[in-house]
Amino acid sequence: MDDFIHLISDEFPEIYFIEGARNGKYPYSHSLLIEDYIIDTGISTRLLRKLKRKFPINNVLLSHWHEDHTSGNRIFPNANFLIHFNDKYLIENVDKFNDYYGISNTPAAEEFTGLEEGLRLKNTKIEKTFENNDIIKIGDHLNLKVVHTPGHTAGHCSFYELNSKLAFLADIDLTNFVFYAGIDSDLLDFEKSIEKLEQLNIDIVATGHRGIIEGKKTIKEELEKYKLIIYKRDERILTQFSEIKPIMVNDFKGKNFIYKYYTMFKEYEIIAELIMIQKHFDKFLVQKLISPKDNGFILS
C-alpha cells in the first residue's frame, strides 16, 4: 500500500486514514476514506489522483468550506458532494472567501489571492446538505454519524462511525493552535462543540492536521488541552482590561496576543489575530465580564 494510505484497524478493513501532503500542514490537510466515501479533499491534488487510481470514490463529505480541506474538489467531477447547509454558500461561491476571512480590500488579500490561485479553487456544486445527527450508511455495516460542531466555521462538522467508534474531527484538530478568525466563527460555539465531542465514546480519532490518536482517556485529555488554549487566551486578553480606562479591539493590533510570532503571512496574521480578539470580546460581553464605555470596553 502507498505510504500515505493507512489502515486504521484490522477489524475495519474499509476505513483508511489518508495522510495529507507535508504531513497535513496548511495548505493541506488529512482525509478519511471509507469505502467509496472520502472526507475532505485537501491532501493535495497529486495524492488525490494517486488515491483515485486505487479506489473508486463516488461521494465527498466536506467538513467545512476552508480551502485547505476543499481544494481538491475539482479532481472529482462526477462525485456527489455533501456539506452542512451553513457552509454550502461559500463552497458554491469561492470568490467570497476573502470576505469571510475579513481581508477584502486589505494588503492581506494579495497574499491570499496568490495562494488561492496556486490551489486553483473552483466552485463546487453541492448535491445534498447534511445536518447534526444524520446517519450516513456506508456499505453493509458502517454508520457514519454527522456531528455538527460549529465555531471554527458555522457549518463545521465532525464525523463519528458508530461501530468502530472512530471519529474524524477535521479542524477541531488537536494541534496547539486554535483558529476562529472567520466572519462565521464563534468562540462560544467552538467551546460547546469541543464539549459535545467529549461526550462521545471515541476510541480512535483523526483530525485534519494531526495523525491518529488512540485511547478514550488520551482523546479526552487532548480535547481538554485544546480547550485550555482558548481559556489561556481569555486570561491573557482579560488582563488588559481595567475598571477605568476603556480599551478597543484595535489596541491589540500587532501585539502577538494569539500568534506567538508572525510568519511570512504577517499581513494576514495581524488581521486574523484581531478578528479572534474580537471573538473574545464578544464572549466576554455575553458573559458580562466587560461592559461598553465611551468607544471601548471596561471590566464590569
Ligand SMILES: [Zn+2]
Ligand atoms: Zn478550517
